Amino acid sequence: MDTPVAELQDFEKVVQMYWPRIFRFVIASVRDEDAAETLTQDCFWRAYRSRMGFRGESSVHTWLVHIAVNLVKDFSRNQKLQFWKRTASSSVDANSVRDCLASREISAEAKTVLKEEVEAVWSATANLSERQRTVFLLRFVEDMDLAEIAAATHISKGAVKVHLFRAVQSVRKKMRSLK
Amino acid sequence: MIHHLTSDEISNVLIGYATPEQQEHASKCTECATSLEHLKETFSVFRESVHEWAGKNQGAIPKSIDFLENAAGIGYPRLRWALASLVFIVLLVIPVYRNKSEEKRARQAMEDALLLEQINASLSRDVPASMEPLMNLVSEGNRQ
Numbered sequence: 001m002d003t004p005v006a007e008l009q010d011f012e013k014v015v016q017m018y019w020p021r022i023f024r025f026v027i028a029s030v031r032d033e034d035a036a037e038t039l040t041q042d043c044f045w046r047a048y049r050s051r052m053g054f055r056g057e058s059s060v061h062t063w064l065v066h067i068a069v070n071l072v073k074d075f076s077r078n079q080k081l082q083f084w085k086r087t088a089s090s091s092v093d094a095n096s097v098r099d100c101l102a103s104r105e106i107s108a109e110a111k112t113v114l115k116e117e118v119e120a121v122w123s124a125t126a127n128l129s130e131r132q133r134t135v136f137l138l139r140f141v142e143d144m145d146l147a148e149i150a151a152a153t154h155i156s157k158g159a160v161k162v163h164l165f166r167a168v169q170s171v172r173k174k175m176r177s178l179k
Numbered sequence: 180m181i182h183h184l185t186s187d188e189i190s191n192v193l194i195g196y197a198t199p200e201q202q203e204h205a206s207k208c209t210e211c212a213t214s215l216e217h218l219k220e221t222f223s224v225f226r227e228s229v230h231e232w233a234g235k236n237q238g239a240i241p242k243s244i245d246f247l248e249n250a251a252g253i254g255y256p257r258l259r260w261a262l263a264s265l266v267f268i269v270l271l272v273i274p275v276y277r278n279k280s281e282e283k284r285a286r287q288a289m290e291d292a293l294l295l296e297q298i299n300a301s302l303s304r305d306v307p308a309s310m311e312p313l314m315n316l317v318s319e320g321n322r323q
Contacts, residue, residue: 011244019240024233033236041246048244096231100224114224121225139194140222141229146195161196168190175221 004056004063011051015044018061021142022068028137029072031126039075043068058151065142065152069134076130117175124174125167132167135160184211193218 008014022043027036046067047054054063097118101111125133134153138144146164150157184192184204191197192205192215205211306314 012242015241015244020234020237023237024230027233027236028229036236037238096235097224097228099231100227104224114221117221118225118228121221122228141226143226161194164194165187165190165196168193169186172186172190172218 004058004060005054007060008051008054011048014047014060014064018064019044021061022064025065025137025142026068026072028125028141029133030075035075039068039071043071046071059148062144062148062152065138065144066154069153072134073130116178120174120178121171124171127174128167128170129163131155132163132170135163136167136171139164183208184214189214189218193222 019040023036023040026039026043027033030036030039043064047064054060058066097115101114104111104114106114125136128136131153135149138149138152139146144152146157146160149164150160153160155163184201188197188201189205189211192201197205205215301308304311
C-alpha cells in the first residue's frame with residue numbers, strides 16, 4: 001500500500017478517489033449544491049498547490065477533510081444569516097430517506113417513525129454549532145473515528161468527545177420532541 | 180432494582196466513550212440495548228440518506244487535474260484584471276485631480292493678489308473716497 005506522500009504523486013487518482021467523500025461532507029455541511037461544488041473544487045485546488053508541503057503525518061483523506069473543514073468554516077462565517085435561513089428551510093431529500101428505508105424489513109409504521117426521526121436528525125444538525133455539526137457529520141456520516149476527527153479538525157481528542165457528546169444530546173432531544 | 184443507563188450514558192456508549200461497566204450493562208440489559216439499537220438504526224439510515232442525497236447532487240468527477248488549473252484560471256486572472264484596472268483608474272484620476280487643485284490654488288492666489296491691491300489702493304488715498312470729487316475741484320481751482 002502507498003504511503004500518504006506517495007499516494008499524492010498521482011493527484012488525478014487522488015481526485016477520483018476522494019472527490020465523492022469530500023463533496024458529501026461539504027454538501028452535508030453547507031446544504032447548497034453550487035457552493036458544495038465550488039468548495040470541493042477549491043479544496044482539491046488548495047491540496048494540489050500545497051501537495052509538496054504534505055509530510056504524510058495523516059492520511060490523504062484526513063488532510064483533505066482538514067482543508068474542507070476550513071473552507072466550510074470560512075463559507076459559513078461569510079454567509080452568516082442567509083446561510084442559516086436557507087439551512088433551516090432545506091432538508092435531506094425525502095426520496096433519499098424513502099429509498100434507504102425501502103430495503104429494510106420493518107413494518108410500514110416503523111418506517112414512518114424512522115423517516116420522521118431521520119428528518120429530525122437532519123433538522124437538528126442545522127441548529128448545532130459549527131464545531132458540533134462538523135464532528136457529528138464526520139463521525140456519523142463519514143464514519144471517521146475520534147482520532148481521525150481530531151486530526152482533521154486540529155482540536156484535541158478530548159474536545160472532539162465533548163463536541164460530539166453535546167451534538168448527540170441535542171439531536172436526541174430533537175428526536176424525543178417528536179414523541 | 181435495575182438501574183438503567185441514563186441519557187448521558189447512552190450517548191457515551193453511542194460515541195464509544197462509555198466505561199466498561201456501562202458497556203457491559205448496554206450489552207446485557209434488553210431495555211437499554213433496545214434504546215441503543217434504535218438510535219444506531221436511526222443514525223445509520225441518516226448516514227445512508229445523506230450518502231444517497233449527496234450522490235444525486237454530485238456533478239461529474241473531473242477526469243484530469245487540468246480542471247484545477249482552469250478553475251484557478253477563472254478566478255485569479257479575473258482578480259488580477261480587476262486590480263490592474265483599479266490601478267489604471269487611480270493613475271488616471273490622480274493627475275486630473277492634481278491639475279484641478281493646482282488650477283484652484285492659482286485662481287485663489289490671483290484673487291488674493293487683486294484683493295490686496297484694492298486694499299493697498301484704498302489705504303494709499305489722501306482723503307476718503309466720498310471726498311475725492313471735492314478734492315478734484317480744489318486741485319482744478321489751484322491750477323487755474
